[in-house]
Amino acid sequence: MSRLTLALDAMGGDIGPRIVIPASVKALEQDPMLSLLLFGDCRQITPLIEHLPAEIANRLQVRHCTRTIENNQDLSHALRHSKGTSMRLAIEAVRSGEAQGCVSGGNTGALMGLSKILLQPLQGIHRPALVSMIPTIEGERSVMLDLGANIECDAETLYQFALMGSIFAQNTLNLVYPRIALLNIGTEEIKGYKSIRDAAKLLEQDGTLNYIGFLEGNFLLNGKADVIVSDGFIGNIALKTLEGAAKNLIGLLGGTTPGGIIRHMLRTIFRRLIKYLFKKRYAKLAQINPDQYNGASLIGLTSVVVKSHGSAGIEAFTYAIKDAAQQVRQNIPNKILSGLQPD
Structure with missing residues (x-):
């Protein structure tokens, strides 16, 4: 395992340092070759790291800044006023070579825009995409993109997403000839937007890709597919629907619920009954916990950038940090670039 440094936007996300700092400490404890640069307000960060063991504290640096990009800021306004913000400084640390990757739970549009400006897309890439792993009911994983970076996509952009997704799956999931599908409202050739139908034709014509058709x-x-491709609007809704359903069901079966004593007793009995009826299936359901799949990567850039969910908890943000470190060590950007080059 090689040494590496990641830059973290400590002020990003719904809760900021109260999630980012404990997650950072956990990641450092689990990875002795990792160092972190934290960009954020020292007044909020310092109380959270005062009593760390020297072995952890020595691999954690805080870069003070008070400016942030808010989640509700308009993209153009956020980009114009990004100088000195925690998100921009974290990305600039990657550009300067101080860090090899960046993690932020902040404004997705701003992270995408700043990354494109400061880190640049790979040669030949029209638009970088947000990609993430999603679990399957059999305990495997699939790659899904785009998850919100590009709301509208033409056929050529969807085709490039499929290319990048295939290369990403080959290197992160150790797959050969991964199966690619376009997310659509039906499996028939006549279904869906024209851009999706035209993308299907491009994929069918490329003999280097294992395109298997539309996926509902x-x-x-x-x-059924190793790589699932869509535009960012459809992909984001689909992913959040999956996450919400999984969290609600896991909470119903295993979590606590507020309410009166009788209501609580009934819910407890119901949970135990469901667990009894689905003994083996419950273990599989636990594998679909969204916290274990937090972190969408901006692929198609020259460096690793991971976007954590803004509402991520400590475990989930820790996973995003570990995911970024793994991608750096696997040299994913250069592997995507090499895979895009004609033979």
């Missing part, structure tokens, strides 16, 4: 939303977790 009810099969996202069935492992």
Whole structure:
């Protein structure tokens, strides 16, 4: 395992340092070759790191800044006024070579825009995409993109997403000739937007790709495809629907619920009954916990940038940090670039 440094936007996300700092400490404890640069307000960060063991504290540096990009800021305004913000400084640390990757739970549009400006897309890439792993009911994983970076996509952009997704799956999931599908409202050739139908034709004509056709939303977790491609609008809704359903069901079966004593007793009895009826299946359901898949990567850039969910908890943000470190060590950007080059 090689040494590396990641830059973290400590002020990003819904809670900021109260999530980022404990997650950072956990990541450092689990990875002795990792160092972190934290960009944020020292007044909020310092109390959270005062009593760390020297072995952890020595691999954690805080770069003070008070300016942030808010989640509700308009993209153009956020970009124009980004100088000195925690997000921009974290990305600039990657550009300067101080860090090899960046993690932020902040404004997705701003992170995408600043990354494109400061880190540049790979040669030949029209638009970088947000990609993430999603679990399957059999315990495997699939790659899904785009998840919100590009709301509208033409056929050529979807085709490039499929290319990048295939290369990403080959290197992160150790797959050969991964199966690629376009997310659509039906499996028939006449279904869906024209851009999706035209993208299907481009994929069918490329003999280097294992395109298997359209995939409907009810099969996202069935492992029918290794790479699932859509525009960012559809992909974001599909992913958040999956996450919400999984969290609600896991909470119903295993979590606590507020309410009166009688209501609580009934819910407890119901949970125990469901667990009894689905003994083996419950273990599989636990594998679909969204916290274990937090972190969408901006692929198609010259460096690793991971976007954590703004609402991520400590465990989930820790996973995003570990994901960024793994991608740096696997040299994913250069592997994507090499895979895009004609033979």
